[in-house]
Amino acid sequence: VVSFATEVQATDPLPSWNDGQTKQSILTFVEKVTTSGSPDFVPVAERIATFDNDGTLWSEQPMYFQLFFALDRVKILAPQHPEWKGKEPFASLLKGDVKATLAGGEKAILEIVMATHAGMTTTEFEKIVKSWIAAASHPKTGRRYTAMVFQPMLELLAFLQANDFKTFIVSGGGIEFMRPWTETVYGIPPEHVVGSSIKTKYEVRNGKPVITRLPELNFIDDKAGKPVGIHQHIGRIPIMAVGNSDGDFEMLDWATSGEGLRFGLLIHHTDDKREWAYDRDSHIGKLDRGLNEGPGRGWTIVSMKDDWKVIFPFEK
Amino acid sequence: VVSFATEVQATDPLPSWNDGQTKQSILTFVEKVTTSGSPDFVPVAERIATFDNDGTLWSEQPMYFQLFFALDRVKILAPQHPEWKGKEPFASLLKGDVKATLAGGEKAILEIVMATHAGMTTTEFEKIVKSWIAAASHPKTGRRYTAMVFQPMLELLAFLQANDFKTFIVSGGGIEFMRPWTETVYGIPPEHVVGSSIKTKYEVRNGKPVITRLPELNFIDDKAGKPVGIHQHIGRIPIMAVGNSDGDFEMLDWATSGEGLRFGLLIHHTDDKREWAYDRDSHIGKLDRGLNEGPGRGWTIVSMKDDWKVIFPFEK
Numbered sequence A, B: 001v002v003s004f005a006t007e008v009q010a011t012d013p014l015p016s017w018n019d020g021q022t023k024q025s026i027l028t029f030v031e032k033v034t035t036s037g038s039p040d041f042v043p044v045a046e047r048i049a050t051f052d053n054d055g056t057l058w059s060e061q062p063m064y065f066q067l068f069f070a071l072d073r074v075k076i077l078a079p080q081h082p083e084w085k086g087k088e089p090f091a092s093l094l095k096g097d098v099k100a101t102l103a104g105g106e107k108a109i110l111e112i113v114m115a116t117h118a119g120m121t122t123t124e125f126e127k128i129v130k131s132w133i134a135a136a137s138h139p140k141t142g143r144r145y146t147a148m149v150f151q152p153m154l155e156l157l158a159f160l161q162a163n164d165f166k167t168f169i170v171s172g173g174g175i176e177f178m179r180p181w182t183e184t185v186y187g188i189p190p191e192h193v194v195g196s197s198i199k200t201k202y203e204v205r206n207g208k209p210v211i212t213r214l215p216e217l218n219f220i221d222d223k224a225g226k227p228v229g230i231h232q233h234i235g236r237i238p239i240m241a242v243g244n245s246d247g248d249f250e251m252l253d254w255a256t257s258g259e260g261l262r263f264g265l266l267i268h269h270t271d272d273k274r275e276w277a278y279d280r281d282s283h284i285g286k287l288d289r290g291l292n293e294g295p296g297r298g299w300t301i302v303s304m305k306d307d308w309k310v311i312f313p314f315e316k
């Protein structure tokens, strides 16, 4: 680790970030908390950084990627559920009408998740996710979903990891939807993934233990749920938190209100050419309160258009 | 890490373990899974070992140490609760009658936990636990509770950690009761502690975010709950699991039924001179099914009397 850290610091650890205040604020923070003897030094054990996923580490338009997964699952399962054709939110989802699907709000999303993410063992679900993520492609870019991660954020994760930070995902998305691929894509192992979940049950089938996924909500890791999820999984207050929407407000508030030097970062989607531009009025990734109150709390706001040289790894 | 691992392996990594089949089975397992090129080699990322706490890493007699904590809390809070003198389980607990206290079973324990572990912020509770663990002493030995950890298990934890295992606690005890001291005592950081929990709530008080502890059960991490807790927190099946009671049966079954080389270890309390001797009929740490079925499943059983040169660090 030491030699790698030295190596990346000798060159630019964040080559896809334009020089400027945003990049400098990150570099300064990491330098201060990792410099032994600095008044802001933080011991390795306490270097916890939490990252939202949708819209922070990868794109989330025209709808959360996990909803595309659910849609594909609904299509596969539809022959066994003829009633879905006349039943919301399935009817709209099958027609590909995102807006009507999401009109049912959290309840609609939950119904879709319960119908598509439960009823199998955890091992079976992991296989389903792995197959889908390896093969499915985004309707607009035609790329694999895992190719639509943000190159500057991959660099930030690697930079923090090289500086002995423990990087966690804390996402409103399903914990078991992320775990099968976060290690390969982000260098974040399953035990560092916190997310929403359904209940599971341990049972022995034909002498072999399995954990089955139940159609019952366990935890929603969003908004005020994020600090709760962080406390439950990590048991420490992060010194750095990164998000992109008002669903991350409480996480950033929790992380940056602790004693000592703290860092809050919000990704503002401002680039309608290379990615998407949306904020205060978006039905996905709404960012309003964060724009209003973030700067006053000392949070740094990334403008994707201005701060990032490239958005996706495939642009390089 | 590498130089330390080499160093401990050059000498005996488990000096408090008597030579014999038990010790050898541990050494052989670790050697096989860590030797590159071995058919049983396990990549570092998958070297997950889970440990029960009560009766596995420290003693649990004459009652779970967390119950002594609860008793002391009940004594402190009793003046505010005059009704407890006539109300079980508090009446028996205040009289120090362990058997009568536990006669109410899980329900009684839950009532005690809710009355003593909830109603404060997580930060306040952490301080309460830290003060107690630093000052309270065991009624029989007069030692600090954290002095009553098992020296051979400290060596096993250090040996595994030096071999790049991630060591987790997976305990029926309260997650927030353990986290304030497990890093110092076991080298296990808060994010590697899985346990039972009550619900918590995020709120902003006078502009400062806090997480408050609610008198409502969230999760019981015992029996079939252990694999569920492991799946929720770690998201991988451990390759090694260690326990001491039938509450660990499902955890060991889950860990050892996976593919590849696996290791199940049960600590059998057989030493009534240096510690306590109990198993099939004990109301704390009952070990019956594990003794019957463990050996047939290839699990190793530690006899504390025969396999351990010393039990507690203070004996050395």
Ligand SMILES: [Ca+2]
Pocket (backbone or CB within 6 Å): A052, A053, A054, A055, A056, A243, A244, A245, A247, A285
């Ligand atoms: Ca987001």
Ligand SMILES: [Ca+2]
Pocket (backbone or CB within 6 Å): B052, B053, B054, B055, B056, B243, B244, B245, B247, B285
């Ligand atoms: Ca135990």
